[in-house]
Amino acid sequence: MILSIESSCDDSAIAITEIATKKLIFHKKISQELEHSVYGGVVPELAARLHAEALPKILEECKPYFSGLKAVAVTITPGLSVTLVEGVIMAKAVSIALGIPLIGVNHLIGHIFSLFIEKEAVFPLTVLLVSGGHTQVMEVASLEDIKTVAKSMDDSFGESFDKVAKMMKLGYPGGPIIEKLAKEGDRKKYNFTVPLHQSPLIAFSYSGLKNSVRLAVEASCEDDYKDIAASFEHVATLHIIQKLKKYFKEVPPKTFAIVGGASANLYLRRAIKELLKPHGAELLLSELKYCSDNAAMIGRVGVEMYEKEMFSLCDEMEVCPKSVI
Ligand code: KG4
Ligand code: ZN
Numbered sequence: 001m002i003l004s005i006e007s008s009c010d011d012s013a014i015a016i017t018e019i020a021t022k023k024l025i026f027h028k029k030i031s032q033e034l035e036h037s038v039y040g041g042v043v044p045e046l047a048a049r050l051h052a053e054a055l056p057k058i059l060e061e062c063k064p065y066f067s068g069l070k071a072v073a074v075t076i077t078p079g080l081s082v083t084l085v086e087g088v089i090m091a092k093a094v095s096i097a098l099g100i101p102l103i104g105v106n107h108l109i110g111h112i113f114s115l116f117i118e119k120e121a122v123f124p125l126t127v128l129l130v131s132g133g134h135t136q137v138m139e140v141a142s143l144e145d146i147k148t149v150a151k152s153m154d155d156s157f158g159e160s161f162d163k164v165a166k167m168m169k170l171g172y173p174g175g176p177i178i179e180k181l182a183k184e185g186d187r188k189k190y191n192f193t194v195p196l197h198q199s200p201l202i203a204f205s206y207s208g209l210k211n212s213v214r215l216a217v218e219a220s221c222e223d224d225y226k227d228i229a230a231s232f233e234h235v236a237t238l239h240i241i242q243k244l245k246k247y248f249k250e251v252p253p254k255t256f257a258i259v260g261g262a263s264a265n266l267y268l269r270r271a272i273k274e275l276l277k278p279h280g281a282e283l284l285l286s287e288l289k290y291c292s293d294n295a296a297m298i299g300r301v302g303v304e305m306y307e308k309e310m311f312s313l314c315d316e317m318e319v320c321p322k323s324v325i
Contacts, residue, residue, distance in 0.1 A: 001025060001065060002306060003072045003094060004299030005055065007087035008079025008107045009132065010042045012054035013295035016065050019303050022118050026062060027296045030054040033173060040166035044080045051086035059090065069100055071311070073302025076104035078133065078323035085319055092314050101311040105301045107293075108325055111259040112140055113304070114286040114297035121304070125284070126253050128240070130268070131260030132158040132173070135204045135240075137247060138325060143304050146325045150247060155206035157236060158262035163210050164232055167217045168225050175262055178229045182267070185230030190216055192235040194242060202247050209235060237268050241275055248279060257284035261292040 006013040006029075013029035032050045036042050074091035075084060095102045111129055113121065125140045135158075136151035155163070158175055165174025170181070192212045195205045213232050220228065256276055258269065263286065276283055290296055305311075 001068045001070065002103070002299050002302040003062060003065070003069050004105070004295045004302050005072070005074040005087040005091050006107075006110070006293055006295040006298045007051045007055065007083050008075045009083060009293060010036055010047050010050075011293040012051045012058065013293065014055065014058040014062060015295035015299040016062060016069075017296070017299035017303055019070060019306060022116075022120070022300065022303055024118055024296050024299070026065065027294070028058045028061065029294055030058065037171045040169075040172055041162060042080070042172075044082050047080060048082040048086055051083055055086060055090050059094075066098060069094075069098055071101045071103055071302065071306050072098075073103040073105050073298055073305065075107045075110065075298055076317060077106055077320035079107055079319075079321060081319055081321040084321070088317060088319055092317065095314060102314055102317055103302050103305045103310065104312045104317050105298045105305070106323055106325070107298075108134060108323065109143065109146065109301050110297040112138070112146070112257075113300040114259055114290040114294070115257055115284050117287065117290050117296050117300055122255070125255050125257050126251070127257045127259060128244070128263075128272070129260045130157040130240075130258065130262035130265075132156060132162065132262075134260065135206070136325075137244070139251075143301070143308070148325050149251075150202045150204065150243060152204040152206065155210060157204070157206065157240065158260070160206040160210050160236055161262065164213050164217075164229065167214055168229075173261075175265065178233060179265055179267065181226050182230040182233040185226035185228070187230040187234040189227035190231035192216075192231055194235050195239045197239075197242060202243050204239065204243060206236065206239075209239070233265075233267055237265075237271050240268065241271050244272070244275060248275075253279050253281040255282045255284060259286055259291070264288055264291040
C-alpha cells in the first residue's frame, strides 16, 4: 500500500491506497474552511499551523497499516510553500522511520487522477482544470506526457468566486456560496463583459470580470446580490465555453474531463455537457467528494509513480510553490 499526504492549501488529508487494486483503504481529510472564513480567504501561516495539528492526528489512525506500506507519496508542488512543507516533513519522517521510498507528486496531476480513484486510468484525455489556483486546459496522453494548451493570465475561475463572495462578505470558500445564491438570481440582470471575447487568444482571464463585479457590488444593496451572483456565474462560465469552442475548432474533443474544486459547479458542468454534444464527445467527471483537494488523488498518482519507480531522494526533495505543466 501507499500512504499519501496532501497539504498544498487548506485541507489536511492522508490516504492509503492498495497498489495492485488501486483500492482506497483509508482516506481522511480535515478542512480548515471555518478557520479561514473570517478572513475571506486562506491565511498561509494559519493554514500551516493547522496542518501541523491535523496531520499527526490523521497519521495516528494509519498506524495499523504501517507494516504494509511500500512507499509514501506527498504533494510537493504547486501550493503554499509553508503548507506544502508540513506534508513533506511528515512524508520524510515516515520514509526514514519505515525505510520506504518517497514519491513527490504534482498536485495538478493529482486532480487529473481524481478521475480514476479505484479505477484504471484511461488516456488520451482533454482536461479542463478549474480550481482555486488554476484554470487551464491540458492534453493528457499519459502520466508523463501532459501539455497545457490554455491557461489563465491572472486569477482563476475558483478564485474569482472566492473574491466575489468576499466582496459580498459571505464567507469562504466562495464557490459553493455563490453557486447557491446564483440559483435564485437573474443571470441577465447585469451585463458584465465576457473576458477576452474579442481576442483570438485561447486563454483565460478573470481579473477584469472581478473588478466589474466589485463596482456592481459597491453600487448595490444586499437584495441585488443574487442577481449579481447569477450574472457573474453566467459570464464566468460563458468565458470558458467561448474559449473551449475556439479550441475545439482546432482540436475536436473525443474524451473531455473537468477536474478541480470548481468542477463541482453544476452550471459549468451543464454548459460543458451542451458544448460537447455536437462533437459526440464523452464527458468524464470526478466524484463530488474527490473534486476538491484530497489525498486519495495524490495516492492514485503515487501508485502510477511507484510502478514506474519514480522515487525522490529524501535530501533532494524540495517543495515548489509554483508549478507549470
Ligand atoms: O481544487 P481545490 O479544492 O483547491 C485548489 O487546488 O485550489 O479548489 C478550491 C476552489 C475554491 O476557489 C472554491 O471556491 C472553488 O474551488 N469551488 C467552486 C465550487 N466549489 C468549490 N467554484 C465554483 N463553484 C463551486 N460549486
Ligand atoms: Zn487543488
